[in-house]
Amino acid sequence: MDFRPVRRAPGAFQQSLVPDDFTAVCHRAFGPSSSPLSAVELGLGMYNNTYKIELAGHNRPVILRVAPEPTRQFRSEQHLMRNEYASVPWLAVIAPLMPRVIAADWSHEIVRRDWMIQSCLDGVPAPDRLGAYPREAWPTFYRQMGAITRSVHDVRGPRFGPVGSTGHATWSEAVITSLEEIATDLESLALESSDIRKVAALAGHSHTILDEVTDPRLLTGDLWTVNALLDPSASEPTITGVLDFDRTWFGDPAADWTIRMARSKSDERQAFFEPYGALDDTPAAQWRALVYEARHLGALRLERHRLGKTDAVRESFDAVAKVLDGLS
Numbered sequence: 001m002d003f004r005p006v007r008r009a010p011g012a013f014q015q016s017l018v019p020d021d022f023t024a025v026c027h028r029a030f031g032p033s034s035s036p037l038s039a040v041e042l043g044l045g046m047y048n049n050t051y052k053i054e055l056a057g058h059n060r061p062v063i064l065r066v067a068p069e070p071t072r073q074f075r076s077e078q079h080l081m082r083n084e085y086a087s088v089p090w091l092a093v094i095a096p097l098m099p100r101v102i103a104a105d106w107s108h109e110i111v112r113r114d115w116m117i118q119s120c121l122d123g124v125p126a127p128d129r130l131g132a133y134p135r136e137a138w139p140t141f142y143r144q145m146g147a148i149t150r151s152v153h154d155v156r157g158p159r160f161g162p163v164g165s166t167g168h169a170t171w172s173e174a175v176i177t178s179l180e181e182i183a184t185d186l187e188s189l190a191l192e193s194s195d196i197r198k199v200a201a202l203a204g205h206s207h208t209i210l211d212e213v214t215d216p217r218l219l220t221g222d223l224w225t226v227n228a229l230l231d232p233s234a235s236e237p238t239i240t241g242v243l244d245f246d247r248t249w250f251g252d253p254a255a256d257w258t259i260r261m262a263r264s265k266s267d268e269r270q271a272f273f274e275p276y277g278a279l280d281d282t283p284a285a286q287w288r289a290l291v292y293e294a295r296h297l298g299a300l301r302l303e304r305h306r307l308g309k310t311d312a313v314r315e316s317f318d319a320v321a322k323v324l325d326g327l328s
Helices: 019-030 080-097 126-132 135-153 171-188 194-205 257-262 268-276 283-306 310-327
Strands: 002-004 036-042 049-055 062-066 101-105 115-119 217-219 228-230 239-242 249-251
Touching: 019 036, 019 049, 019 101, 019 115, 080 101, 080 115, 080 135, 080 217, 080 239, 126 135, 126 228, 135 217, 135 228, 135 239, 135 257, 135 268, 171 194, 171 249, 171 283, 194 283, 194 310, 257 268, 257 283, 283 310
Parallel strands: 002 036
Antiparallel strands: 036 049, 049 062, 062 115, 101 115, 217 249, 228 239
């Protein structure tokens, strides 16, 4: 079998499988007569290991995604792959754009990690293709992102919190729990967490502002350009697929990472809001947005530490300090 892993340092967070693992996984998913011809690791993801596998007798490749070992997962990121699996029925509104789940295994009998096999979508990663178009064409891409996000946010859920969890009765409980879990993770790494704890305390003190949100909506969790595929031959940016919904939530759409990214710059991405619609800009909504930004920054601090970006970790302290000034 032709095996092409991403080369990483021995202590890197992501750890590749070994060739025998692919045979065992394919036997479980497709039967003992299946034979993997090649496994090429795709390097765009920063959490799961992702492989494109060619199988003997199959016309199309499949995608194998492998979660980190449980002991390597942060408390605030527990069982993200299982969360994505639970999200699939809720994401039916965009099913034609999503990969189909072929097999999933949480037993850890084959490898000591959760894994999932999905169909391989057509298209190329948006970061590799969007720049080939003139900038005046970019709003077309962001309008499509806005329409996709709007359709997801229109889905109502039964509770607040991660889709695969038991959830929370109120939005404030979901947000404060998330902030506290992030702070606990930071403390486990000997990183500063008192600023995130302060945000959680302020959110608790003013929980009624968060609890003005009473309608749990489905949040994409992590959708942006890196998780979109484009038609490589289209005359204008055309989204053919969207990926990686492992951080889906039920909550306030304004708390979604997608909204944060769409509103972060006054450039072509403002076309996102043409199909999506205007955001609530009341004082209460602005206050909630600061809490959401602190949550994003805390999660980014964890990710930057995981990736060894020490300067970016330090920058997050000033960013959260500005949020605290606004909240208080």
